[in-house]
Structure formats: C-alpha cells, structure tokens
Amino acid sequence: MGASSSTEQNVSGEQSQVETVAASTGALPMLQKAFPKLANPETNAVSLENLQKCFSVAYKEQSYVGNMPDLLPVLLDHLGSSIVDQFFVPAKGGVSWIQFVKGYNKCSARMSVSMSLNMLVRVFLATAGRANLPLNLEFESNDADCKINGSFLPIHVLLLLLMCWVMSWDCRNLKYSQGKANPTLPDLNHLALSAITSCAKLENNLNVWDSNISNLEVELPAGKFVTWVTSTVPCHPDILRQYFHSKLQTLVTAGDALVSPDSFTGDIPSITVCDHNILTHGRAWAISLTQKSAVNEEISRVCFPSSGDDMDDNLVYRSSIHGRGLNRFWSRVEGYKGPLLILVAANSGDAQEGSSIDRNWVVGALTDQGFENKDMFYGSSGCLYALSPAFHVFPSTGNYVYSRLHPTGRVYEPNPKPVGIAFGGTLGNERIFIDEDFVRVTVRHHAVDKTYQNGSLLPAQGFLPTEALISEVEVWGLGGKEAMKVQNSYKKREELFTEQRRKVDLKTFANWEDSPEKMMMDMMSDPNAVRREDR
Template sequence: MGASSSTGNPSPEEQELREQEGLASASLGLPLLRAAFSRSAGSLAETLSPPPAVFRSASSPAVPPHFHDLLARLGPAIASLFFSDLGSVGDAGWLGFLRGFNRCCARMPASQSLALLLRLYAAACVDAGVPCGLQLHPDEDGAGGEGKVVGELAPVDIAVLLWMCWVMAWSGSLPRISGGQGGGKGEPVVLPNVTHLVLSALVSAGAVTDDAGVWGWEVSGGGKGVKVQELTSWVLSTAAGLGSCLSRYVQEKFRSCAADPAEERFVSTSSMASCPPDVYLLTRGRAWAISLSLRNTLSEKFLSASVIGMDSEDLIYRSSVHGKGLSRFWSCVEGYKGPVLILLSAFSSGGGENVDVGQRWGIGVLTDEGLQNKDTFYGSSGFLFSTYPIFRMFPPSGKEKNFIYCHLHPQIRVYEAKPKPVDLAFGGTIGNERILLDEDFSKLTVRHHAVDKTYQHGSLIPNQGYLHVEASVLEVEVWGLGGETTRRQQDVYKKREDIFSEQRRKVDLKTFGNWEDSPEKMMMDMISDPNVVRREDR
C-alpha cells in the first residue's frame, strides 16, 4: 500500500488554537486579525487607545476634570484586563492575542458583555486615580479570574460611563489618522446630552421615586446612586446597545490597525469636532439613546447621527418650516416608502390634574414603513419613545397591529353616514387612540396605556396618570431613514402626481357637446322660469 500521512492526535496547544481561531473568526476575519496582531505587537495599549482630543459638554453637567485621564487609561486597561497573557511574537503570542480578543469580543449574553464593560470602567478609574463606586470582587473558585463587579454609581458616574461609551463609538467610527483629533487645531469635541438617559436609569432603579420630580432635574444635583444589578436591568430593558460598546470598539480598532497605511487617507476631523448645535428635536443625545434601544439595522443610522448629526436632507417635514396641518404634512411625506421617525414637542397648557401644567415634553414614533392615507389602522411594526425629559422606549406588544392611523379628507367628497376622523394617531383604537394629533396640528392628546394593546405599557409623560392629557403642539419633525434611494423614489412619485394633477386641472372644450342641446342648458332654463310651457318633442 502507498504511504499515508499520519495525522495523529493534536496537542492541547494545537487544539486550543483551533478553538480560539474558530471563536474569533465568528467576530472578525482571521487574516485581518493576523495583520492587526503583527502591527500592534509591542504597542497594543496604544492601538486600543482613543485618539487624543479635548471633550466638552454643551449642557449640564460639565465634563469632570478627570474624564480625560480616564480616557487616557482606556487602552492600557483593555490590554491589561483581556490581553494580559499575550506572549512573544510567535505562535504563543498569536494564541494569547486570540484569547484576549475572544474574552472581550466573542459572542456572549448581553449581561456578560455589560459586566465586562463595567470591569473596564472600574479598572480605568483605578489606573487614573479617579474615585469610583464600583469594586471588583474575584470569584471564589477563581474561574477565569474575572471576578464580579459590585457597588453603585452616582448620577455623575453614570453620565461619565455613558460618555466613555459614546467616545468609544465615536473613535471607532473614525479612520486611524496621525496627528490626533481636530486636525491639530485643538477644537473640542462636543459630547451629547445624556441627562435623559441618566434620569431613565435612576427612575428605573427607584432612585428618583416621584415621577414628577424629573422636571428640572440635573445630573450635577447628586442624589441616590444606582446599584450594579439595577443598572444591568435598566440596560437590558432600555439601552441594550451599551453591552456591545466594548466589543465594537476593539473590533473597529483592529480593523483600523490592520488597514494598509499606504491606502489610508488623512481625514480632517475638525468638522466632526465642531459639530453643529442641536437645533432639531432629534438631538445627538436623543439619536444615541434611540440607537442604544434598537436591535435592528436602523441602530447604525442613529449611531452615525449621534456622532456627526443627522443629514438635513433626511428631514422630510418640519412644522415650523413647512407649516402646521395634516394637509401640509401629507404633501411632504406622501410617497415616502421607507422607515420614518416622527418627533413631537408639546406644552402642557390645559388644566388637567394628572400632569404638571406649564411643562414641555417630547415623544416620538418610529415606523418601519411609510405613511399611507387610510381610514383604518395599519402597519406591521413600530416603536413609541419618550424623548424628553426622560427617555423611555416602548416596543410592540405583539397583541394588536394598530400601529398607525393617518386619514385625510378624500379628494372626491362622497356622502358618509359615519365619517372617519381626520387626524394622525398611533396605538389604541379609533376614538381611543394612545397618541392623537388633530388635523390642524395644534392639539396633541395622549391617553393611558390601558387603551392600547399594540405598544407595550408605560407612561409617555412623567406623572401622566390615568386621565388623558391634552397639550399644545410646539413642533413636529419627520425624519426619513430610508436613505438616498427612498428619497429618489419619492421624488419620482411626486413628479408623477404633479403631472396627473396638472392634467386634471386642464379642461378640453372640444370634448363637450353643443350647449344648446345639453341637459345642463335645459335645467338652467327650467330654474330660471319653471312656469313656462314646454312642448315635448315627439
């Protein structure tokens, strides 16, 4: 018989290497990881560090002085926590590199990913000498040596943690460039407002027990902290995207490190550093909050908006620009067959006892499809949001599908024994809508969640109570999220409708018969002199 190669049993090192490569390849390509390993040898902490920049906050609270020290220790903390057994440059080093990568980037439950993020935050605070309410308790059995994070975070610490996660997302979206941030001009990077997220965590944990106490609340005011278990519950229910911040950051850093330096282009980030002010209802902080709450492809769209702001071309309708009213609203959104985000800002001016009078609040609706003119509810999916002063997200309940109601007056008026209401609504049923915007866009009505089985339960307005809330509408915005292709299709639709409208307005006199022989002429004569005797032609 011919000679055959003997495979034999692989050694424990070879078997572990195969397992680690299999786990790593599910998150990032092995050739890319090989390139990142060879180029980051000896400088892994520097590779995993965010680009140097000056950060400031446009609103309360102000950025703490130790925030920049915390960011400076971010890369070394990741290297020491997850890549501590990184050996030499050879096979042993490659195996240690894979182990570290899989510790923080392998697929794992969301609660475990969040625990790794909290461990990183605690370690970075210790390295930077920053006071932190979290402590790392090693496991009693010593399994993995990871330990357990315990303690609680004060409101300011939650804001710093959220800002750290945003900086990780911000730096992961930048190309790796030389010369640091801001093109050497030293322009500060404006951090998004995270007050609504911090307040959401505190209310969820019971640190702010009175729901009406959110009006005028400030992070810098201090107060009771949030325990790790309570923070984990809030993240899993409201901001699940926080758990993936660490893995996304490490993967993007390795992608940037593995890129060919000859093919890299210098991209000045001064435009990103000096982001435009939040002039829309969709601020960068609210866009990031929505991004963290979603688990679909739209999350990337909102994440990009939180970094560089939304493209003004995606703004389909704004009441202060296009005018209030359902007809003006429809003239802007008609024909858009993509997901849209509708944001409403209202002012509680009524005399209701269940909501504080004189307070401004904001809510939003995210739909997976465009708006249609129907006299019934329709839709396949959607989300309700409370955007200000507290952030909350209400996904579909799966019980009913009354997601959207948008009905205008028909172009051809016909008699209706029971005419359908002309308004814009979300959830509930006709006559008991959860959110109702009248035809003039002047009054907004929000009802208790008990009338709605389409969206999950919860208060859209702080201290809402059981009675319905009527408020005056301040602003309405509609953002199209379908991209350039959807906008182009809407333009084609509008042009076609304009042609049809122009054809309807034109009257061809040649198509009409002689006026003297027309029935209209006879009817007009009878009306003018009904007593005249007319002989019937036989």
C-alpha cells in the same frame, strides 16, 4: 508572524483552536494583517505600549466641543490601558500571536447581552480605578457571566454613558471621516434620568425637569441597572465590541502608522449640534441603542454625521419649515415606504401653588413602514418613545398606527372617524393623538392601549388624558437612499397624472356649437329641449 506554526504540539493545538474561534466571527484575516503592524519583528510580539496606543481614544481633551464633566477626560486617558489589561495577558517579551487572538475572541466572540455588559462594566471599573474614582462595585468571580454586586451613583451612570458615546463616535469618525473631526458631546441627561427613575428608590418624586445629576446622591443597585440596560438600551453593551473591532480594522486600513492622540490637533473644524432639531445627537443615539435592525445604521448617520454628510438629508418633514397641518404633513410623507420616526415637542402647564409652570417634553414613534390614509389602525411593529425629559421605550405588539385625512368629496358618514394621526389604543381613546391642525397633542394612560408596552410617556402621568400645545413636529426617514428613491419616483408619477388631468383639448372647443358656453346658454333659454347628450 502569528500565522507561523509552533514546533510544540500543545501550542500548535492551542493556536489552531483560537484561530478557529476567530475565523467563525470572520475576523481572522483582519487579525493576521493587524498583528505584524503592531508586533516587533525581532520578538514577533506586541508591546503593551503599542496595544495601549491602539485602543486609546485618538483625540486631545481640548478638541472636544460641549459641556464635559471634569472626570471624563481622565477616564478617557486611561481607557486604552484598561482595555489592554482586561483582554490581553502578556508574556515576558510582550503579547504573542496566540494571546493577541485570545484577547480578540474574549471581547468579540458571540455572547449574551448580560455577558457583554459585564465586560463593559469591568472596563469601566478598571478605568475608574486608574482615574482614582471610587466605585461601589465588585464582581463575584472572574467568570464572564458572574453577578455584579454594589451600586452606581447617578454621576457614574452619566460618565459611563458619555464614555460609551465617545467610543461610538470614535468608531464612526475613524471609519467615515478618517479622524478629521472633533467630537461634540451631546446632552445625555435623558438617558441618565431614565436609569435613575427605573433603578433608584426615590423617597420624593424627582423633578426631572430641574435635576442636577451630579448632585444626586441616590444609589442605583447594580442588578437593577443591568435589567434597565437589557430592557431599555439592549445595544449598549455592544459598544465595547464595536470599538475593539473598529480600532484594529482602522489599523489595517490606515497604513503602517499607529493612530496616536498626539497626531490630532484642536484646530480641526468640529461637527456642531443642530440645536434647531428635536432629534438631537443625544436623542438619536438613545434611539439607536434600542434598535438592532437596519434602522440602527440609518439613525447612526444622524447621531454621528461625517464631514461629508448632512443630517438633514434624512429629514422628511418639519412643521416650522413645511407648514403645520395634516395636509402639509401628508404632502411630505406620502409615498415613503420605509421606516419613519415622528417626533412631537409639546408643553403643558403644571399648576403648583397657584402658578402655572410650563413643562416641555418630547415623545416620538418609530414605524416600520410609511403612513397610509386609512380609517383603522394598521402596522405590524414599531415603538413609542418618551425622549424628554427622561428616556423610555415601549415596543408594540400589534396594529398600532392610525392616520386619516378628510374624505374627498361630499361623503356622508353616520359615525365620522377622527381626522389626525394616532398611535396605540382605540378610536377615541388613542395612546397618542395629534389633531389635524398640528396644534394639540393628547397623551393617554397606557391602560387604554393593548398594542404598546405599558409605561408612562410623561413624568408623573395620571389616569386622565394630558392635552398639550405642540411646538414642533418632525419626521425623519430611516429607510435609506432606496426609500427616498421610491418616494421621488412616486411623487414624479403623481405630478404627471395631475398635469394630465389639468390639460384641456382646445380643438374640442374650437367650434361654438360644441363649446360648453353655448350648452349652458341653451339650457337656460329652453331647459326642456332635447340635448345631444340625451340621444
């Protein structure tokens, strides 16, 4: 086994060095258990065939649900082989223990986002080569941080995103469902359009509501694509490392048998997309790629629900179910002290040649805390999202949330504050403002906002405010079970206080002389009489 020491001093020193690197990541015990399950006992080495089987996507083509580009199954068929070629250097008898640990360190050691993305693109380029898909990409050297030259086509970006989504789904499914569910390919056009609008030189304004990505011939320079990934979806390059680690971890916990694509059949029930949600699997995955905090794990439960999970467990409020309006909204979110994701689906008209064309779009906001009834902006961190038709993220730099109910009682306000929910900007000039009836949403230009990053929330957004009709509002709780537990305790306490305030002590009014009815009659008959309360 790999743990055995070598008689040669130089090999022993090399083994100690690579094991030290693996131990620094906490993966050495896992590697020591995985290696003998892959290795031939006689040669104490792992064959390339076993490694390729280990790192292959363990599902048949016909098991996928949803629209799949024709090239994607071919890419997935060659993924395992490309990963092995990229990270392992076999000797004559196979991959030794030292080369096995070296391969893991090369993929999973701590490194920058750009280096991780470099490795991911290398694997994609190798996979595309095996699938006879020509790419205009090349690396200046074999260094991990070398420059990438060339360009992507829109279809290449979409294929890369879908391949990475399958890798993420594969990790999650093997961990929580033991490989007993089929993947449902999401719609990732919003992510591909984000890369296109950010990287490509578009001569004419691209109609993002009606664009066939497969037919777009614009080029996305590799350098700009790297910049887009690091600024918009910084967690995306980590997918290869997570996939690599998950495959070996599953091998350790699953038993002696290797996970093989042939071991799965197409008659296993699949997890279907919840079309009635604004937060589709594809949009949830895109948001997860922007977050490296604990929110990432919570929203991943929405992206990749296991067979025992219900994604609606995280749903706090939906206007079509719980009713429209700020009061209905508040009754659902009050007391929730964890991160919340609020999504607004709306449509606005676009006059073109005398006709009115509806434009449907989705924007959202992620808060790091619950909502509070205040007459000023609050909060310390969060993000705005343009989710559809193209994806963009805008981090915050200061107080960014405003949520206010109508004042209780008769309170005179010389300068009444707006009633509704807002994100960014100032009172009266909010970046996003949702009215109290949840009928209209107003989106303003980023020039009015000093708390969120600059950028357009809507395609071709001008300087004038855009007002649109709201079709649906959703709020998703991302604080985990603890936040739900705290909110449930808060609601029970409020219900108890309400019940106590409603109770009437009937013994107090048992005597007619002490009843409120007699007091009212006495006041009407002789209003100048001295009352007991005046003594």
